Amino acid sequence: MSKLSTKHLLGIKELTADDINLILATADSFKDVINRPIKKVPSLRDITIANLFFENSTRTKLSFELAEKRLSADVVNFSSSSSSVKKGETLIDTVNNILAMKVDMVVMRHPNPGAAVFLSKHINAKIINAGDGAHEHPTQALLDAFSIKEKLGNIKGKKIVIVGDILHSRVALSNIFCLQKLGAEVMVCGPTTLIPKYITSLGVKVEHNLRKALEWCDVANMLRIQLERQEIKYFPSLREYTMLFGLNKQLLDSLSKKIVIMHPGPINRGVEITSDVADSDQSIILEQVENGVAVRMAVLFLLAGRV
Ligand code: CP
DSSP states (O other), X not given: OOSOSXXXXXXXXXXXXXXXXXXXXXXXXXXXXXXXXXXXXXTTTTOEEEEEESSOOSHHHHHHHHHHHHTTOEEEEEEGGGSGGGGTOOHHHHHHHHHTTTOOEEEEEESSTTHHHHHHHHOSSEEEEEEETTTBOHHHHHHHHHHXXXXXXXXXXXXXXXXXXXXXXXXXXHHHHHHHHTTOEEEEESOGGGSOGGGGGGTOEXXXXXXXXXXXXXXXXXXXXXXXGOSSOSSSOHHHHHHHHOBOHHHHHTSSSOOEEEOOSOOOBTTTBOHHHHTSTTBOHHHHHHHHHHHHHHHHHHHTTOO
């Protein structure tokens, strides 16, 4: 297979296992490119891409921009905090004005779940979801899958636990869809209040004891506690959360096997993960960031139809 089955990347849910494997294989080639002395290819030379960020981002925004520039696309960046959105302009009007400037692809992060799907129904450009509220963050799941495959050789049959704030996490949902499509077993672990009831209907295991979850898994993906999305208190205190669900070096070293540690960032050091774990040789957190550029190059290249 050399083509994706979809026109947009709205979520992992819509992708087939073949789509995901094609993206990962293409990212492999682009990883070679970005490790060469000349890190640029002319693949998207006549394509214009707008990066629309209606919510804060460091990794995703920089990674997409770098991926686009490595592919020789023309890039425009939009940040809602310094735009006419502040004067009341709607999402559709904002995007239509940008498209009037002849933009071919739109990468969008938005706080509202479904914003990318909405846009794809109203706009004649290829849409890539860079995170929509607590819904999906497809390129994060793809770079996570790429990083697990790179570290462990394969994803099929591997056991991955996602720890923490599952309720507010687009990373968790996209990872669950992606890893299951690739044949992994997925568990979620966290306080009862941060694990949505519907999660078992997705075929994932649920565990509330961190040590048991870590003994079960090959890979632990430690999520950030998203205090900005929590309108009510889901646990008594951060200190208690850290005592029950935070990963420290003593716990990591006491496990019966060496597991791989991941985190999508940004890290709350000392809350969900201590610095010595984040910076340990079992952590692949910076490899995830590096792989993000190659994976996003693959997504942009395949959606642009240059195959
Ligand atoms: N992982 C991630 O989405 O990070 P940013 O919010 O910094 O983009």
